[in-house]
Amino acid sequence: MRQIESNVTELVKNKIGNRRVAEADAVKINNYRELVEEIAKLSYLNKDYLLFFRGQNYDYRNKAGSSTFYPSIYRGDYLSKKEVRHRFDILQGASRLLVDAFESRKLPGTQELKRKKYIQWSILQHYEVCGTPLIDFTHSIRVACSFALNSCVEKSAFVFVFGLPYITNRVSHNSEHDLVNIRLLSICPPSALRPYFQDGYLVGTEDVLDEYESKQELDFNNRLLAKYEIPNSSDFWGKQFPPIPQEALYPENDQVLDICKDLKFEADRELQSGDVGDFLKAWSEVESLIVGKTVGSRKRFTPQAAIRAMCKEGLIPKSLEGDFHNVRRFRNELVHAPNSMSASKFSLYMKRVRELKAILSKVLVV
Template sequence: MDREAEIRKLGDLNRLIGIKEDARDRRFFEALLAPAFAISRASGANETRETFLDNVTLAGTGSHRSTKVTSVNVLGHHRAAVDCLVELDGKKYENHRIFVRSSVDSSWKLLAWANEMVAADVSPTRLKEIHGVYGLGAWRKWKEVEGLRPEDWDNLSATKCDSGRTSLQEAPSQAVERYEDLADIVSFLAVMNKNLTLLFRGQREDYPQLLPTLQRPTCPPDARWAVAGTMDANRAWYWNKLEGIEEKVREVLFEKGLPRWRHIRDSRFARWAVIQHYELWPTPMLDFSTSLRVAATFAFGEPEDFNSGEHKISNPSAEKSGFLYITGVDRLQSDLMALPDNDAVERSNGLVTVRLNAVCPPRAVRPHLQEGVLVCRYPFDGDWMLDPGRNDFSSRLIAKIKLIDRGSFWSPDFPRLTKRALLPTVDQLGDDLCSRVFPPNNDQPVGSKSAL
């Protein structure tokens, strides 16, 4: 079965459904609907095959609906799920449709269809929140009651909430001035969110969104791949060039010797992970770490090297601050070759989390030192790659911590990691990747005035 061809076929079919509804084409739906078809309307009404066919002649009167396919998932050989965003009379509806067929040679039949109206202030394609998590509210409540007898403890389940905010800057934060206090908060969150693996990301600035490089509005001015103009203006160009960058990376990795190499050959996620970690090109992946100390180090900016063998705590005359973001995932994906045959967890959550040291070769020093993981929306298609709203990881936020260093954040027991520990100066693989990706006379988007 040609999976890509099936994805295209299903995408075309679902766009055609909207056209046929507007045309009130009963014969089309008689051929499309499975015998046991059922639909749940946005109004809450449920219909069978017979009632849907009776009503379809009225469905499109005086209306024109637009259909945007947001995801197509081919499940095995005989099942598929398609999500669409339909706009009708100024209102938007999420449509979830289940298709089945008796064999790979037969036509797809629509088995089930569920609609839901999208509120005006909610992005219909936003990454799914984590339901029922314990965040800073639970931690603060615990600090109030932990000294009491167990029988007097408050029921912390009342503090459960869904992750995320519309804007990252609106999320409440907790100020922390010592690494030990940070570890205390994280220890509590790890115990309370037992079903999740916690991931950490450190940033100097608290931006409105948590976006991968491909979806950010601007390019970092010091990036090798930066061209004149904003990221918004050139995003399609960067996305179209990414596949060529992947091929160059694959060539270098194969030349250097890569054990268990099939994931690099067959999985774009694996190639994106290498590209993103080495900052070779903008990708749809966002960096996190399983190491709290690594993330806290980067929250204060690029780490420094110490000139002597003695530990340097901090400069008390220069206050520094940064932000640490905590999220959680159900599974760290190490064997990408298991996708898409074993991807129920990823499809349920709408994202895949790649353990970086499982996809990078042993000679790639940085990925193994930084304990990095990369998170990406799953499954992907070209439509949402160009839409930042679909790739904002703010919706996955469990806790935001503001780190403040007035000279005593780090200690001899918990020192800040050095630049040599996280960004080694000798990384031959990184050098070889850069020289292959950025040869002289690289092309650039139309209208750009700077060279890559």
Template sequence: MYKLPNFYGVEAYREWQNSEFKCKDLSGSRESEFPSGSLEVKNFSELVKVVSFLTLMNKRHTLMFRGQGAKFEPVPRLFRADWCFLEKEDHKFALTEANREKYWSYLPEIGSQVFEICKQFGLPRWRGLKEIREIQWAVIQHYSLWPTPMIDLTTSLRVASAFAFGFSENEKKTNSRTFVQPVTGYLFVAAMPHPNGSITFDIDQHIALARLNSCCPPAATRPHLQDGFLVGRFPFQNTGDKDSSKKSSLGFRTVAILTLVDEGEFWTESHPKLSKDALLPMNDPLKNAFEEWFGDGGKYDLLLKAREL
């Protein structure tokens, strides 16, 4: 992905907040490097306020969000140390320099298999999923079938915040009072080209941006529930390029990192936290079909292939 030449981030927001003159010229607060610091946010209303400012100041881009439980560099799964099949911790596999190219080599065939499965659910517009590899990668990555060069984003602050905090139970009720263990998460704000159609290829910015809900069959509900997008470097050639990981980093497009802190007051009745089942429903026929097809003993057993790498 092409590095943003300059952007307005946390420093511009702080300068604006501390200024008595609210029409202040903030051009001197533009940044050009991956944000090293972050801004702490303790409630959803404050988060909306911060993002509203960033959206206005970075108006040439569409801002999208990624929630993470830890503050690691947001690179696609193919360039991390491990991955989990179907997001299951008991199906975790290591990714190394020695096997990364082999993982990459399986993607075309897995993409073809994904198309065949999706076709069974009814695919009124099928050419994109059949012919465009980045659309196939978007589906593969979203369902964690295999590591790809793409990384998840969303246009929803609530969705990104929910994933940042995670879905473990942190509340314990005693004597009718609720005691909450503070939870911290990280929200990455990324500047993307304005999306157009099911997938946007921006040659100048070296970006492929897939709108997930227009890539999957209508039977797939998760993309709609999550307002999901997948982004990756374009054109992506292979993992042999020593700079592949660096050039694929979402850090090149990050304008701000927000540290979200929930001490029991982050969410409100007007803006409640989204549950795990609301975003990752158990009753997901497409995911179930993927698990049957690609799981242990399936027609195209990806677990067996991963164990061999």
């Protein structure tokens, strides 16, 4: 997608200086009315864009310190092309199961769901079944603030403002900015209640799926206009602007939610046999690094003894001993019962073994 060319308010300008918005800290806002007035100024300064919002408990940043907003299918520090293709395979399988579930229940909108992948992806993304190339936004400031503060355990939360092309249809394609914007209220079947209560939109990079030159082109910090930090306090809302309660954002008696709970269970179990080999290879490299290190004597240690001795001598952080044993325990479970492993659990431990390897490669000289 194209990098946005934007104008910022005085508050944002004073905060970011010469940096990009994504690289700077968020502007602190005291209350909801102040936020609305600030966004009104931002909207006026950026007439070429339609403003969309995203509320989060945290400001997630990459290793370079920039706020980052990837569609769920592209998230992760160590993302190989094979892993991306695997995630798209899971998405394709979940899409088929979704269509089958709609057909068997004879739900309204089934025929259109069968024809249009964006409807399938929108439901799977919005109900958190599996990763998709789309990211959730809302056109409502109130919804974004409610999302940010609901379930928040910190003293503050964050609201992010994005500038996107104006929409013209239920599914708007903009080739100039390489973006597709999906208005969920117009495209989701009526049995999917959640999008209608959240004023939801889903946005993705047009024509970019499992092949891309740079992952950075998929990061929606390219469209970030401003980020605001709001207090986790009832004083933020005041008497005139009540928040939207959790039960309203996630309504009960939602037929599609019931379907998607079953689909998520199936999607989480999609683990390919080749992935097991990749994990065992990475684990073998970790053990080779450990065993190949002489610690305090000339004898060779078992991996468990070596990692314990290195922690004792202060060569590596003590926390790594626990990480090592946890990953080792998972490795044994994977070897003896690979069919019992979910894809989500596998991805977590695959990430951990790669992190272990990266840390040990820096501190150990074999």
